[in-house]
Amino acid sequence: MGEAYEFDGQLFATVGEFLAALAHEYKVGDKEEVVDVLERYGFSLNDINMSPGGES
Numbered sequence: 664m665g666e667a668y669e670f671d672g673q674l675f676a677t678v679g680e681f682l683a684a685l686a687h688e689y690k691v692g693d694k695e696e697v698v699d700v701l702e703r704y705g706f707s708l709n710d711i712n713m714s715p716g717g718e719s
Contacts, residue, residue, distance in 0.1 A: 685700060686712065686713065697711075
């Protein structure tokens, strides 16, 4: 069984869907929460094509 990813109460079966949801939240919501979730799963802002200094 593959790994499932959880964000904001939703489960994502694929990395692509998970990262897309995080990228959207980073653009319109809580950037700090997104960074925390990315780090928990071993990802970084680069994985959602965002630079730490601002919008990509």
